[in-house]
Amino acid sequence: MRSDNILKQKYWFSVSPFVFNLVYAAAVLLMYNPLFFRKFYEVSPSGMFFAGGLLCIFLLLNAAANILLFRPIAKFVAILLLMINSVVYYFMITYNISIDKVMLLNLLETDWNEAKETFSYSILAYAAFLGVLPSIVVYKTEILSRSAVSELCRRALTIVISLLVVAGLVFANFKTTAQFMRNNKPLKYSLIPVNYFGAVVSLVKIKLTEVKGPLEVVADDAFLIRYWENPNKKNLVVMVVGETARAQNWGLNGYEVDTTAPLNPYKNEIFNFTDVKACGTSTEISLPCMFALEGQHDFNRWKAKRRENLLDVAKAVGYEVLWRNNNSGCKGICARVETETPCQTSNCYDDILNENLAERLMSSPRDRLVVLHQKGSHGPTYYLRYPKSAEIYKPACKTERLDKCSDEEIVNVYNNTIHYTAQNLANLIEQLRALSDVYNVTIIYMSDHGESLGENGIYLHAAPYRFAPEGQVKVPFMIWMDNQTAENLKIDRACMMQYLNRPYSHDNLFHTALGVLGISTAVYKPELDVLEACRNSEKF
Ligand SMILES: [Zn+2]
Numbered sequence: 001m002r003s004d005n006i007l008k009q010k011y012w013f014s015v016s017p018f019v020f021n022l023v024y025a026a027a028v029l030l031m032y033n034p035l036f037f038r039k040f041y042e043v044s045p046s047g048m049f050f051a052g053g054l055l056c057i058f059l060l061l062n063a064a065a066n067i068l069l070f071r072p073i074a075k076f077v078a079i080l081l082l083m084i085n086s087v088v089y090y091f092m093i094t095y096n097i098s099i100d101k102v103m104l105l106n107l108l109e110t111d112w113n114e115a116k117e118t119f120s121y122s123i124l125a126y127a128a129f130l131g132v133l134p135s136i137v138v139y140k141t142e143i144l145s146r147s148a149v150s151e152l153c154r155r156a157l158t159i160v161i162s163l164l165v166v167a168g169l170v171f172a173n174f175k176t177t178a179q180f181m182r183n184n185k186p187l188k189y190s191l192i193p194v195n196y197f198g199a200v201v202s203l204v205k206i207k208l209t210e211v212k213g214p215l216e217v218v219a220d221d222a223f224l225i226r227y228w229e230n231p232n233k234k235n236l237v238v239m240v241v242g243e244t245a246r247a248q249n250w251g252l253n254g255y256e257v258d259t260t261a262p263l264n265p266y267k268n269e270i271f272n273f274t275d276v277k278a279c280g281t282s283t284e285i286s287l288p289c290m291f292a293l294e295g296q297h298d299f300n301r302w303k304a305k306r307r308e309n310l311l312d313v314a315k316a317v318g319y320e321v322l323w324r325n326n327n328s329g330c331k332g333i334c335a336r337v338e339t340e341t342p343c344q345t346s347n348c349y350d351d352i353l354n355e356n357l358a359e360r361l362m363s364s365p366r367d368r369l370v371v372l373h374q375k376g377s378h379g380p381t382y383y384l385r386y387p388k389s390a391e392i393y394k395p396a397c398k399t400e401r402l403d404k405c406s407d408e409e410i411v412n413v414y415n416n417t418i419h420y421t422a423q424n425l426a427n428l429i430e431q432l433r434a435l436s437d438v439y440n441v442t443i444i445y446m447s448d449h450g451e452s453l454g455e456n457g458i459y460l461h462a463a464p465y466r467f468a469p470e471g472q473v474k475v476p477f478m479i480w481m482d483n484q485t486a487e488n489l490k491i492d493r494a495c496m497m498q499y500l501n502r503p504y505s506h507d508n509l510f511h512t513a514l515g516v517l518g519i520s521t522a523v524y525k526p527e528l529d530v531l532e533a534c535r536n537s538e539k540f
Contacts, residue, residue, distance in 0.1 A: 002226070002343045003005065004383055005515070007281070008325075009140070010140075010142075011140055011142040011318040012137070012140040012141065012288055013139060013140070013141045013142065014141075014142040015102075015141060015142070015144065016113050016143075016146075016152065016433060017066075017074070017143055017146075017154075017155075018141050018154060018158065020036075020069070020074070020141065020297070021062055021066050021069055021158075022062055022065075023064040024078055024138075025058060025059065025061035025064075025065045025071065026058060026063050027134065028061060028081070028082075028085065028192070028193065029054070029057060029058055029061055031085070031090045031130055031134065032085045032088075032130065032192040033190075033191060033192055034193045035089075035092055035093055035096075035189070035190055035474060036190040036192070039053075039187060039190050040054075041459075042054060042148040043180075043183075043184050043187070043322045045176060045180065046411070047071065047174070048491065049176065049180070052169050052173070053474050054322050055165075055169070056070065056165075056166045056169055056170070057191070059162040059163075059165055060162065060166060061161060062158070062162055063158070063159045065143075066155045066158050066159050066171035066445060067155075067405045071143060071145060074377035075138055075139065075141075075142055075143065076360070077250070077531055078135075078138050079135040079138050079139065079464060080133055081193060082130075082134050082135050082138065082451075083127065083131040083132075083135065083381060084193070084196065085130065085131070085364055086126050086127050086129075086130035086131030087123065087126065087127060087193050088126070088192055088193075088195075088196055089126065089130060089507065090122065090123050090126035092190065092192070094120075094122070094401065094402075094403055094459075095380065095459040095460050095508040096275060096457045096458050096459055096462070097458075097459070097460060097462070097463070098186060098189030098190045098195065098463070099189055099190075099195040099196050099199055100186075100189045100195065100198070100199055100202075100464055101198075101199045101202040101203050101206070102281075102282050102285060102462055103189075103199065103282075103462045104196065104199035104200065104203060104278070104282060105203065105282075105284050105373070106282050106283075106284055106462050108203075109284060109328070109329070111470055112202065113358050114175075117347075117381040117400060118344070119400075120336045120399075120400055120401050122282070122401065123244050126479045128335070132216070143227060146364060147165055147431075151203050157304060158516055160420070164492035165524070170254065170530040175308045185464075186464050186467050189464065192463075203505075206302055209302075212306070213306065213459045214275060214306075214464070215306060215307070215308060216307045216308065216450050217308055217524060218293045218307055218308045218309075218312075218313065219293070219308070219313045219316075219521040219522075219523045220518075221521050221522055222313050222317050222519050222520065222521035223317055223519070223520055224317040224319075224367070224517075224518055224519060224520075225518050225519075225520045225539050225540070226490045226518060227489075227490070227518050227537050227538075227539050228440055228489050228490070228518070229309060229487065229488045229490070229538055230488055233438070233439065233440055233488065234365045234366060234367050234368070234438060234439045235368075235440050235441075235516075235517065235518060236361065236367075236370070236435065236439035236440060236442070237366050237368070237369050237370070237444065237513065237516050237517055238357075238370045238371075238372065238425075238428065238432065238441070238442070238443045238444070239369070239370070239371045239372070239440045239443075239444045239445075239446070239513070240353075240372045240374060240425060240428070240444070240445040240446075241287065241290070241327075241371060241372065241373045241374060241379075241439065241446065241447075241448060242370075242376045242445060242447030242448060242476065243283065243327055243373075243374050243375055243376030243377060243378050243447065243448055244373055244376050244377040244378050244379065244419060244448070244449065244450070244451045244461060244473070245272070245376050245377050245417075245418055245447035245450070245451075245475065245476050246377075246447070246450030246471050246472070246474060246475065246476075247274070247275075247276060247423060247450065247474035247475055247476050248450070248471055248474065249411075249414060249415055249418050250418065250476040251418070251430075252267075252270070252272040252274075252476070252478065253262075253272070253274045253476065254274070257374060257415055259415045259419045259422065260418070260419070260422040261419065261422065262419070262422045262423040262425070262426035263422045263425060263426055263478075265426070265430075266426065266429055267479060269429075269480055269481060269482055269483065270478050270479070270480050271478060271480075271496050271500060271530075272476075272477075272500060272529075273477040273478065273500055273501075273502075273504050273530065274380075274483040274500060275474070275501060275502065275504065276474065276475050276476070276477040276502050276503075276504045276505060276506075276508075277444070277473055277474060277475070277503070277504070277505040277506070277507055278447070278448065278450065278472075278473055278474070278475045278505070279295075279299060279505070279506040280296075280449060280465060281450075281461040281463050281464075281465055281472045281473060281490065282449060282461060282462040283287035283327070283331065283448050283449070284301065284331060285299075285301055285465075286448040287302055287330070287331045287333065287448050288304045288305075288309070288331050288332060288333055289301070289304070289483070289506055290446065290448065290506045290510075291309040291310045291333050291509070291510065292304050292307065292309055292507050292510065293307075293309070293310075293510055293523055295505075295506075296505065296506065296507055297526075303333045304332070304363070309333050310509075310510050310513055310514075311323070311334065311336070311337050311369065311371070312331060312337075313514070313521070314369045314513075314517055315336070315337055315520065317517075317519050318367060319366075319367050319368060319369045320338075320367065320368045320369075321338065321368070321370075321371075322338050322339075322340065322368065322369075322370045322371070323337055323338070323339045323359075323370075323371045323373065324336065324339075324340045324341075324342065324353050324371065324372050324373065325339060325340065325341045325343075325350055325373045326341075326342070326343055326348055326350055326353050326372075326374060326375050327373045327375050327376075327378075330373060334371070342355060347384055347517055348375075349385070349386060349387055349420070350374045350375055350376065350385075350420070350421065350424050351376075351424055351427070353372040353373075353424070354372075354424060354427055354428050354431060357370070357428070358430060358431045358432065358434060360437070361432075361435060361440075362435060362438065363538075365438045365439065368526050369513075369517065371403050372428075373420065374424075375502065376417065376420070376421055376447065376510060377414060377417035377418060377451060378460070379400075379402070379414075379425055379451060379460055380400040380401075380402050380459065380460060381400045382396075382397065382410075382413040382414050382416070382417050383397065383398045383399075383413050383416075385417040385420065386417055386418075386419075386420035389418060390419065390420045390423065391416055392415070392416055392419050393411075393412035393413075393415045393416050394407065394412060395408070395412060396409055396413035396416055397409035397413040398409045398413070400453065402459050406438045407442070407453075407454055410453050411453055413441045414451070414453055417435065425443070425445055425480075429443065429480055435484055436482055436484050436485065440481075440484075440485045440488050440489060441481065441482065441485050442479065442480070442481045442485060442489070442516045443479070443480040443481070444477075444478075444479050444509075444516070445476065445477070445478050445479075445480075446476070446478075446506070446509060447476050447477075448471060448475070449461050449473070450470075450471050450473055450475055451471060451472060452469055452471050452472055455471060456469070475502065475506075477508075479512075480528075489535070489539075490535055490536045490537045491518065491531055491534055491535055491536075492534040492535075492536060493534075495533070495534035496531070496534045499533060501536065504530060508528050508529070508530050510528070511524055511525050511526070511529040512528070512529045512530045512531060515529040515531055515532055515535065515540050516530065516531065518540070520523045520539065520540075526540075
């Protein structure tokens with residue numbers, strides 16, 4: 001049989017390195033970039049510009065191939081990149097995401113249990129057809145060798161000519177190109193393999209320049225003012241850090257579906273802020289930013305690791321601080337305080353965060369700050385975030401392949417996660433209300449970032465912030481305190497009504513928390529404390 005013969009042949013093709021690199025660059029561009037072509041075409045000023053752009057990209061890929069693909073490792077590198085391309089392409093096409101350093105960081109810092117949830121057999125099909133098959137062709141191709149000197153000269157010449165042609169094309173249309181590049185920066189995050197190479201280089205650069213040295217103290221003048229009416233009462237602040245909950249689907253914000261129904265009985269004790277912007281579009285950025293003194297404008301995730309945060313300040317003035325985790329880690333924030341991970345299996349529902357909390361807090365009443373870090377609405381496996389009994393909205397999407405579900409099923413399953421979060425908050429309120437003889441009790445709920453649910457074909461989160469859809473940026477934020485606590489902390493409830501719809505952001509959390517914790521320091525900015533305008537107290 002002829003096919004037997006083909007398989008037995010050592011090589012199917014014999015080509016020069018020049019031809020190999022040329023064909024490889026063209027294949028990479030064509031096989032993994034239909035998504036990029038579509039996006040590029042949509043924003044191209046003309047068909048000519050689009051064609052010229054593709055030619056430039058092809059020439060640059062060819063130049064890169066001439067730098068990277070050297071014998072004897074040329075085929076190994078070529079195959080490795082094909083395999084990576086196929087997997088990256090699968091994620092990009094399935095969730096319509098782009099790849100930049102934040103997305104890569106997301107991927108690297110995701111824990112194994114989360115990664116397992118994202119696994120789908122379709123990824124194997126992509127790897128087989130777009131990874132293994134072309135790799136076999138590469139494997140069965142003989143790259144002819146020449147003398148080293150001749151090889152180097154030819155490659156250098158190819159690279160120089162490629163760059164000259166690209167430079168010529170760019171300069172001939174300089175104004176249009178410069179404007180295009182300026183207006184369409186995120187486009188490069190869709191171009192395989194440029195996007196993940198760029199992300200790796202950015203991360204390595206950041207790692208190399210990472211700030212080392214001792215921890216920077218942010219509020220060394222901080223001290224506790226027990227400004228409440230009954231100063232002997234202990235102060236308890238529970239911060240529930242939400243995950244991937246977006247403002248748009250938060251019932252208390254006026255969403256047409258009453259996803260926060262379990263909180264309705266407590267409406268009179270809740271300050272719900274309707275217009276709140278997240279610091280970032282991913283946990284990696286938002287979480288440390290929420291607890292940092294510096295606001296979004298000055299926040300640097302890598303410097304933040306070496307700076308104290310809200311938890312350190314609270315601990316320094318005498319609070320007992322506890323971080324309870326049901327998420328994939330605290331991104332360094334909880335490094336210097338007591339932590340607990342009650343979940344001992346691969347996936348627990350968020351109700352585990354409430355378990356035995358009141359008993360624990362009552363066993364030795366002290367001023368306390370507790371953070372409950374939820375798994376919230378983390379996708380794409382939204383259906384794993386809540387127990388069967390909490391499935392309110394049906395039909396709900398029951399797969400991680402969101403592209404296989406209808407819009408209605410995705411919104412339903414997502415709304416179930418929000419409803420379940422509201423249910424857990426309601427349970428927490430009931431549990432902590434019982435402590436009000438001993439404690440002032442304040443619960444602050446704020447989500448880290450939002451989510452895209454398929455609007456314009458975009459799913460999940462971690463889009464570059466400047467270009468992120470509102471769904472990923474706007475988050476729910478509410479504060480609950482019973483009347484006794486509000487009175488004791490001198491908060492005028494009626495006054496607060498006029499502040500609930502004002503624009504706020506994650507920048508407000510640090511200072512609002514200092515206010516309810518009663519921490520005085522020169523770095524406190526009263527204008528960023530959302531309760532300050534309605535607090536009848538000299539000091540706060
Ligand atoms: Zn998150």
